[in-house]
Every structure is written in C-alpha cells, then in structure tokens.
Amino acid sequence: MTELRRALPIAAALLMLGALLVPMWRITFLAPQYPTTELVVELYAYPRLGGDFAEVQALNKYVGFYYPDPVLVDPNYEVHERAIRTPEWALGPVAFLAMAATGLFVALAPTDRKVRLGLTAQLVGTLSVLVVMFAVIQYRLYQAGHALDPDAPLVGVEGFTPPVLGGYAVANISGFAWFGPGGYMVAVAVALLAGAYRCRGSRATVGDLPRLVRERFERGESDDRSPAPGGD
C-alpha cells in the first residue's frame, strides 16, 4: 500500500472527498458602488452558496438574473420561479464520491496488471467526468445568462455568458470566476492521478520519493527527455 501507484490514488480520493466540504468555485465581483471591497460568491459541489450571495442576488434581481433551481433539493438561497433548472447540481457529490471510490478500488487491485489497467481507466474516467462537468456548467452559465427575466425592472442589459474560468462584465459589474479551494484540491487530485499513471509499472514506494525526485532532477539536467521514474 506504500507503493506510489497505490498511495497516490488514495491521496487523490481524500482530496476529492475533502473538496466536497469547501467551495469548488468562486466568482469575484467588482462594482463602482462597492469601493474598497469585493463581492464574492462561492459555489459548492452541491446546491449551496457561500460568501456575499445574498447581496449579489439583490443586485441580480434588477436585471432578472437568477441563481439556478436545483430542483431535487432545497438550496440555502431563495429560488426564483423563473430560474433555470439544474437538477444535475444535486448530483455533484455523487460524481466526486464515485471518483474517490474508484481511487480506493484501484489502490486495492489484487494484481499488477489490474493496478495498471485501473490507473489508466481511472485517469481517463476522471478527466472525462471533469470535462463533461465543465461543459455542463458552461452550458448552464450560457443558459442562465440568456434567460434574463423580461419582467425585470431594469432594461438595457443584453444576454451574456459568464465563463467557468475567467472574467466578464455585466452592466457596471465585472466578474471573475476561478477555482475555490475545492477546485484547487480537485486539480491537485488530478495531478496525483496523472503521477500514479506514470508510476503504474513501478513498485517504488513513498519512501523512495526523495531519491526518485533527486534522480529525476539530475537526469533532467543532462537530458530533459529522460523517461519517468520506474520507466514504462
């Protein structure tokens, strides 16, 4: 179990689980009427918002932009009847639990072959899940930004598409979306899985890590294209 190829998926699984406890994603807003302060909305992997979501909701109301309706569960914010429906948000934890469980499953695989197969499948699977998730969220953001309530009090705001990662502007407010702590944890987990994949044929243990890194560093100086520790 101290083999890197088995320890890394477990570490990745723990990160995936931990990421459920903190915001995955955060959007920072700047507006002229909030000088010297920034408004932050944090989103969790399940229908829950953190930060200044109530204040931002009060502002969104004017242009008729609403937080999504998770349909299946009651979130910690008020849902508007015209909000777009995003039932899949409630399934977020299921995806992360599944990805974590896969890691455990792979780590405990009985044979060398199964570990190698498992690691490959897990990396591909995890990346696929995350890419799909990313795409779905981006689509929902497009939907939400183009479902502005025609009955909203303020007119003159065109439909818009907030990016999952990056900046945008609506009326006098500029927003910037980026990973929350959970997002960073997931990113690290993916990196660990990639590392595990590279070590999939190696029996190197966690204790070997300093030596491997040193060797890698030394070889890297002479030949940057040297094979990964343990070799394929």
Added chain:
Amino acid sequence: MTGHTDDSIAEHEQNIDALRGERDGEKADEGTSLELPRLSVDRRDFMKAAGALGAVSATAGCLGVLDGGDGGAGGQGTETGGKGEHHVGPGELDQYYGILSGGHSGEIRVLGIPSMRELTRIPVFNEESATGYGHDERTSEMLQNEGGDYRWGDTHHPRVSQTDNDYDGRWAFVNDKANGRMARIDLQYFETDAIVDIPNQQGTHGACCLLPDTKYVFGVGEFRVPMQNDGRDLDDPEAYTSTIAAIDPESMNVEWEVKVDGNMDNGDGGKEGRWFFTTGYNSEHGTTEAEMTKSDRDWVKAFDVPAIEAAVEAGDYEEINGVPVVDGTRESPLNEGDEPIVHYIPTPKSPHGVSVTPDGNYAIASGKLDPTCAIIDIEQLPEVDDPADAIVGRPRVGMGPLHTAYDGRGHAYTTLFIDSQVAKWDVEAAVDAEEGSEDPIVEKIDVHYNPGHLIASESYTADPAGDYLISLNKLSKDRFLNVGPLKPENDQLIYIGDDEGGMELIKDKPSFPEPHDASIVAADKIEPADVYDPEDYDAEYIDEDSAEVERIDDSTVHVKTYVKRNEYAFPEIRVQEGDEVTITATNVETTSDIVHGMAIPEYDIDLALVPQDTREVTFTADEPGVYWAYCSYFCSALHLEMRSRLIVEPSE
C-alpha cells in the same frame, strides 16, 4: 483559454490586487497600479507633482502664456481644499475627527480635519427627522424619560473619553446648558445612547472627564439657584448655590454632587485622577451684571476628588433628590483645616476657560475680564497656605482671554475675544517671567471675529499632536456671502505645526449656530461600525421568517416587517379606524451604507433604519384612507417603487 480571457483575467487580478492593497492600507504595487482609475496617489507624490505644476504655471504666467496665470495654482489650495500640504483632495480622507458642539441646535457636528468638511451631525438633545432621532420609540423614550422631555438643548463642550490620558474611541460626552443634562454619544455608531437629567443643577455648562481613565464625567453647574429649587428662598440669593455633578460614564448615574459658592463656568480634569478644576464668576453672589463683575478676583475651584469620595463614604452629605450632595462651600466644615475638599483660588477676573497642560503640571485659567492668564501649579496646591500662592505665572496675553489649548511643545494658545486674535505663548517662560509680562508671547494671529473656544489636535490628551488648531469664532461679519441678518459662525483652521514659520490661517468654515467647543481626535483612534450589531439593542429583529401582521386584540395591531431593497414585508397593511398600530421594522441589509426609511404620510411617522437596525413606532390610525408608506432614503434603483399601502378601513 483564449487570449481575450487571459487579458481579462490579468486585468481582473490587477483590480483585485489593488483593492486588497487599498483595504490593507498598503500602496498598490507600482507596476500594476498606474492603470487603475481609482488609484489614490500618495499624498507626498501628489504634492511634488502639484509643486512642479505650480512652478510650470508660474513660469508660464511670467511669460504671459497663460491668461491670469496664478503662479501657485497648481500647488496652492482651492476654495474647497485648504492650502498646500493641508489640502485634502476628492476621495482623500482626513487625519482627524473634529467633534464640535452645535450650541442651541442641541446637536454635535463631526468635521474632518484639516479639510473642515462636515462629515455628519449627531442629534443629541434635539429631535431630528433625517436620522429619525426622536421619531422612534427607543430615542423618543430616552428624550422623554431620562432626558426630561424637553424639545431642545444647548450643547457646549464635547469631550471624548480617554484611557491612560489618550483617546480610547468609546464615547463623547456633551452637556446641555439649557436644561441641566449630560449626554453620551457612542462612537461606534456615532449616536446618542444615554442622557441624564442632572438633579440639583441648573445650567450645566462645563463638561469634562476625570483623567487618566474617565472615572467620572463632570457636569459643571453654572446658575446659582435655591437648593432645592422648589419655591423656597426665592428672594435670598445668598442661599442660592451651584453644584458640580460626578457622573459614572458607564451607568450615566449621578454618583455625587458638591455644592459651592459662586457661579461655575468651564472645567477640566488633572491628568492623575485627583484634581478637577472649574473656573467661575460672581463670587459676589450678585444677580445683576453690575453686581457680578464688582470684584477683581473670582475663584478657580480645585476639587480634591479622593477627599470628596472619602466624605461621601463617611456619610458627610445630604441626600437631595436621590443624590448625595457634599457641602463644598467656603464655610463647610469639610473645607476647614489643611485638607479642604475644595480649594478656592482667587483668580482675576471672572476667569472663563481652564485647561490642564498636557504634562499635568499646570491648570491655566483665562482671565476673560482681565488680560492675563493665571498659571496654577498643581503640585503646590496642597502645599501652600494661601491658595493664591499656587498661581506661579500671569502673562499678559491680550484683551478678553477666554480659552487655552496646547501643542505639546510647551506652547499655549489663548483666544482673545476682544482683540479677535489667538495668542501663542510659552508656558515655562511665563512661569519665569514677571507678572503681567508680555515677553512670553511668541506670536499672535488675527481671527475673524471674536473667538470663543479654540482647540488644538489632541490638546486634552497627555500628548497633543501640535499641528492643527481651530478657532471657533462667534462672528463672521464679512467673511462669507451675505445670507441675511443671521450670519454663520466662522470656525477657522490654523496650522500651528511650524514654530519657525509661525501660525498660518488655512481655512474659514461657516457654521450654523453655534459651535462652542470641540475635541480633535486622530482618525485611527475611533473605529466606527459599518452596520449595526442587533445584539446592541433590545428590539426584536424582524427577518423574512418573523414578519407578520398580528392583531393583538380588537383595537391593537402589531406590524412586524423587514425592510430591504426594494420592499417591505407587506405590499399592503390593513387596519381598522381607531386601531393602535405598532410597527417594528428591521433593515435586514448587511451592506454598508444601504439605509432605508419608513415614512407614512399624514401620520407623522418617520423611521430611519441603518443596516441591521430595528426601530419601532406606535400611532393611532384615526383617519380612514389610503396612506403610502415609502422609503425616505434613496436606497437603490427602485427606491421610488419601495412602498407599502397602509389601508385604514372606516369603522362601522
């Protein structure tokens, strides 16, 4: 990720970095900050730039390139900003809070110094509709019950609480000369939170804390009246008396009083917890101007606070109207012997202001009707046989000396009411000089006109800042555009930070009648809140869940509503003619500066609600009809639509 997104990320990160820098009070990183619209340029850099601009335009002016080229235009002050380095530009913050009394307006005004911009006004003894003060239950009950139910007051001396002889940002206290009261202002919320109607005292004039730690706030009674003032001794002025009242700053209870001979005037506390000084006039016990000004000596009274506390402890008092009153008159047994509770120091003539030097060594009384100041050596007070011997210096400062402030560099600044000047003089030089000498005078500056109080930055602490001084002038005459017969007062800002360059008049500030006195406190010593903490008041917090219209009985309705952008809990409130209606309203906003009101036309209802505040009001719905409750603060884009319909149905 596209290049476009990269750009926006970079830009956004810069914005956020700059914001963080601003919030932490750091200068934003130079590499990124120059592109930012909200960047505030470092003041010194600004001055350098302005100076350079000034030089350029001066040259241009000489060459006739610029029309009317006013050489200093770039660097010198404008009509709004003060001069040169004292300029506070748009968006810049002041260095000090100036807390000024508002005289018989009954309020306190808060200025930024050195800009002299009026930042806010705090209603104290007056009803005030913009803040809803006196219009809701909490404040109107305070004004009516503890406050004695008067419609106005006359604030004179705002003094800020201190700990270890430095401002601690907790409270300001101010007297009401009109109706004998003392009020406390909470400096977290900048609002009046307690008033005491002082028994056995008429014309509470001086107000000052016992230092170093604000053990008491003293109310100094000016007018002599019969004790008790219930119809007895009407025609026996000799039997009249005045008192000082020691008020506990926490409870605002009057702990004890001392009755004395003569009228009292201003007061100040020593720095070590023992002495409290008051000036006074009318040692003659007269009732007319001629009688009051006959003697060429009146008394500065030095109250020995621990000795008075011992007398109260020993039961040496008479309880009058619930307050222990200790006899501090000259004939009192407590003033016989070597350790009197009140030292009567004969001082020329009808001395007006008294203030203790920052080092705590001297109490300096300004002679008013005598052109000298009397320097009382506090250490000698208990030693000398004749209290007059404690006066160790009497410089001739000019005509009509009223009040004295300090710069922490050994100088005193005294207003000269009759000369319309401020005199700067050296305290130790005055102690060494002959009586009546003018040698200790360093400099005088003209002020416009007839100054009363003056105050220097942090002058009442042990460590004055010594840069700015405000002369609170009673008359402005020709200094401002004519606004009719009632001219504004003129509060003038003087820079006193340059002993070599001399005092410099920076700015005139017109004031509504009538600031008397002020305290100047470094900005970082006060930490005001942005929103209310509901824990700090008793009222029931009404949120989305607890909002309801509750009919208590046949003739009583309780409306509980939250208030937020842009709605009250109920678009419609329906009551019956004759119902007694109580409205409890909470502003549930948590964002700074989102203030709402709840005004009801023709029912005289005016609630003002800062974020997280709850206010209550009760009225009788005795006129049937439709009344639109509306938000009286321009809170947001839908401010006008923020309304609720009060429907009063006619009774059968």
